[in-house]
Amino acid sequence: MVFRSHLRELRERFREQKSVHEIIRNIASKNGLDPLSHEFALYLDDNDELKHLREEFSFPKVSECVPKDVVPIISEEEAVYLSGNSLGLLPKRTRKLINEELDVWATSAVAAHFNHKFGRNWANIEDQVISKLTGIVGAKPIEIAVMNTLTSNIHLLLASFYTPTQSRFKILIEENSFPSDRYALESQIKFHGYLLEAALIEIKPRPGDITPEIEDVLSVIEKEGDSIALVFMEAVNYHTGQLFDIPKITKAAQKKGCIVVWNLAHAIGNVELKLHDWNVDLAVWCSYKYLNSGPGGIAGIFVHEKHAFEFDRPRFAGWWGHNRETRFLMNKSFQPIPGAKGFQVSNPSALDMVALYGSLEVFSQTNMSDLRHKSYLLTGYLEFLLDENLHGIGYRIITPRNPHEHGAQLSIMFDELKAEEIINALLIRGIICDERKQTVLRVAPAPLYNRFSDVYKFVNALKAVLLEK
Ligand SMILES: Cc1ncc(COP(=O)(O)O)c(C=O)c1O
Incomplete structure (x- = not known):
């Protein structure tokens, strides 16, 4: 059975006191997908009721964000932007206004x-x-x-x-x-x-x-x-x-x-x-x-x-x-x-x-309840992928795990690495997030414009960076 709407699924499952991780596994298994696969991320994007809102925004280009002296070869692609908790993106209509x-x-x-x-x-x-x-x-x-x-x-x-x-x-x-x-x-x-x-x-x-x-x-x-x-x-x-x-x-x-x-x-x-x-x-x-x-x-x-x-x-x-x-x-x-x-x-x-x-x-094209429910799933998916892909790599999520005790942002602390080094390595891979106090990486998929595949790309890039170190 295909669920057109995660939002409805999420609301129902939350009512049954299910955890976001369980809900994610449930959606994947009902659709015969591996919850860790890229295909599943694309499935979630495809079924995202709010996906059209992304079209409203301009996305920074990797080439404009990475200093030229840091990396000579730079992609012209759009960056994966996970810093909406610091500075939100430009809505296209703002330029017109x-x-x-x-x-x-x-x-x-x-x-x-x-x-x-x-x-x-x-x-x-x-x-x-x-x-x-x-x-x-x-x-x-x-x-x-x-x-x-x-x-x-x-x-x-x-x-x-x-x-x-x-x-x-x-x-x-x-x-x-x-x-x-x-x-x-x-x-x-x-x-x-x-x-x-x-x-x-x-x-x-x-x-x-x-x-x-x-x-x-x-x-x-x-x-x-x-x-x-x-x-x-x-x-x-x-x-x-x-x-x-x-x-x-x-x-x-x-x-x-x-x-x-x-x-x-x-x-x-x-x-x-x-x-x-x-x-x-x-x-x-x-x-x-x-x-x-x-x-x-x-x-x-x-x-x-x-x-x-x-x-x-x-x-x-x-x-x-x-x-x-x-x-x-x-x-x-x-x-x-x-x-x-x-x-x-x-x-x-x-x-x-x-x-x-x-x-x-x-x-105004949506409401805070729908946005928040997408956010539960999007940030829950981030947490799920981190847990599944990075265990044993020396990191911890310092944000409370209970989805009602955080918003879009997860803060990640590493045992040995400086967050700044990771930020730069991620930037080279086209991913923008930020760090605070040198130890914490702040990652915030904004439900208004971020995709599940952004989260997927981020976690896989982070894994590659950590394994390289
Ligand atoms: C929690 C909090 N307080 C205060 C500020 C300072 O804001 P402003 O420079 O707009 O006064 C910020 C800015 O990021 C903030 O996050």
Whole structure:
């Protein structure tokens, strides 16, 4: 029996508590295929309901990615791109949208703020982007603003929501947080006159482990929660790929009276999010990873509706956060827009906005549930092939094995080799992934554009590289 749809198969089997590895073996055996064969990878590609979305993207060429002095003979082929967790690919429609904006700028100039020939008036261009983000983060339009960049948004939100008192002044983070988050939070603590030793609490993994246990996060919250002002965590850790249980941690921290902030840099467009229903206080994200908005693309924030009218909070204001009806009357007194948009400071770059919009139009052709289910299978297939092909070669996957505790990314650590050497050897074979902290290879098949055969090629190339060493 041929299964046209892995997604349906996967949903049914997940309901029966089957592991992704079992599901993969099951699909292969039902179709008389060897699960380790190239033929099986092609079968999965062929039956991928979302395969058409790949056509929306431009893929880098191996010849453009490998420095000429490293390898003299370089293929003109498309690279196998597994770095969507770092920088997503260019959606083809983005080029058209940007060209349209340049055209409007050339022909309408300032008039396009209120009369844009493609219907994207610059004065409120963010609305169209927000309407496409609501389903991706699980939020109402009032809860989202598209603005600035990630780290600057952390500072802007903390200016309002980190208001330490003598008894509640601590910030809880994961020890292995992305450095920019740490720098931002530490500088906020110092700005308010507290000592880091007293005010920064770090969640650490247990001795010998690389990722912390959720029970340990909850127990620190339970123990220290009364003095914690802010719990700030990456929903998916950049290094290990660990996905945290957002609703559970949020609930536990709020029970103790803490404000909870989630950094969605590696989660948005990758895993399903229901920020409103989970009662998350605040979230921040960048959009250049799984959201494919381009290098340094415009970021976003989520402020739960319950905080929408808290105008008494301190705020670093700017005219784009001011009441839209009267913004251009140039009044002296600031009247914040209720909700997330009240935290906007400056008028946004229309070019950045449409760059993000182009990708969101691709997302609109599917939904996060289908993408996530493809991702369970695609990343599960990666894990399966690694386990089957590379055992005994001195590597380990440091990402939690439970598919509900990671997104697209798996992080692989090697016993002896430097990740950088492997990256370069893979690059020569036309495969792009990245490394962090010199020891970890990060591999992220993005369900929007990666194929099962990409994963197959990667694992076989990695095996060849490791056997050569
Ligand atoms: C988890 C996390 N936090 C913060 C940042 C910094 O982002 P930005 O340079 O857009 O402020 C990144 C960038 O990759 C990130 O992954």
